[in-house]
Amino acid sequence: MIQEVNIDKYVGKDGKYVISMNKTFKQAFSTLELKHINLMLRINRINRMCFEYTKKWKKEKIKWNNTNYEFAFLQEEIIYHMRRVVDDMISIVWIQNQMESQQNVLKIEIDSIGRYLNKKDSDFKCFDECIEFLNIINSISNSYKHSVFQTVQNLISQEEPSFYVYGYKSNDTNNMEGEYLYSQTELLEGFEKMLNIYLREVYETE
Numbered sequence: 082m083i084q085e086v087n088i089d090k091y092v093g094k095d096g097k098y099v100i101s102m103n104k105t106f107k108q109a110f111s112t113l114e115l116k117h118i119n120l121m122l123r124i125n126r127i128n129r130m131c132f133e134y135t136k137k138w139k140k141e142k143i144k145w146n147n148t149n150y151e152f153a154f155l156q157e158e159i160i161y162h163m164r165r166v167v168d169d170m171i172s173i174v175w176i177q178n179q180m181e182s183q184q185n186v187l188k189i190e191i192d193s194i195g196r197y198l199n200k201k202d203s204d205f206k207c208f209d210e211c212i213e214f215l216n217i218i219n220s221i222s223n224s225y226k227h228s229v230f231q232t233v234q235n236l237i238s239q240e241e242p243s244f245y246v247y248g249y250k251s252n253d254t255n256n257m258e259g260e261y262l263y264s265q266t267e268l269l270e271g272f273e274k275m276l277n278i279y280l281r282e283v284y285e286t287e
Contacts, residue, residue, distance in 0.1 A: 113173055117283065120169050123162050124276070130159045131242075131265060138242040156244055157225045163272060164222040167215070168193045170279040175205060177283060194219045207282055214271030217263060221246050241266060 134155050172192040179186050191200055194215050197208060208215065224246045242265040 113176065116169060116173060120166055120173075123166050123169075127159060127162050127166070127272075130155060130162070131269065134159065134265065135242050160218070160221050160225055160244065163268070164194070164218055167218060167272070167275065170275065171197050171208065174207060174279060174282045178205060194222075207278055208275060211271065211275045211278065214268075214275060217271065218268070220261070221263065240264070244268065 134152075137152065137155070171194065172189055175191045176186050176189060191197055191205060197205075198212070198215060198219065221244055228247065244263045244265070246261040246263070
């Protein structure tokens with residue numbers, strides 16, 4: 082069972098984040114360094130919440146949580162921060178690519194999961210191997226934000242901490258019912274894979 086995203090190699094002995102961004106990143110748009118630090122701090126928050134979620138899950142060992150909203154709220158918070166980090170990784174790498182092509186960035190055209198999945202820019206494809214994860218996190222996030230049914234029926238797996246998705250497209254019961262269960266391990270593995278790609282893109286290579 083995975084409970085955290087490993088970022089140890091990007092933290093120095095003094096506990097501070099190692100900042101070795103590529104030169105274009107640093108010189109042309111230093112604000113992105115602050116954005117990057119915000120992103121790393123948010124991952125630490127995700128890790129703390131995943132530990133808390135696992136601790137609660139082990140303690141309670143319940144199947145239904147529609148009467149225990151603390152589980153549901155914690156799930157939503159984890160997904161919110163995870164979605165925000167993924168959106169930020171996409172935005173930062175897109176901006177960096179534009180700057181390295183000597184282009185002025187007046188508008189961030191690809192700044193979210195949705196825009197990445199629907200991109201027409203065939204040159205921006207560094208996260209393509211994470212398409213399955215992107216679709217999953219996009220689906221969970223949208224369900225947690227919009228599904229009326231999600232908040233009244235929300236399951237917890239008996240095997241390990243998981244994220245349950247339930248509802249209908251556009252909240253219309255004439256549409257096909259959607260019901261999925263994603264383990265915390267599955268999400269964190271996909272998340273860490275995307276993070277490693279992001280860090281490969283924005284950190285200087287020896």
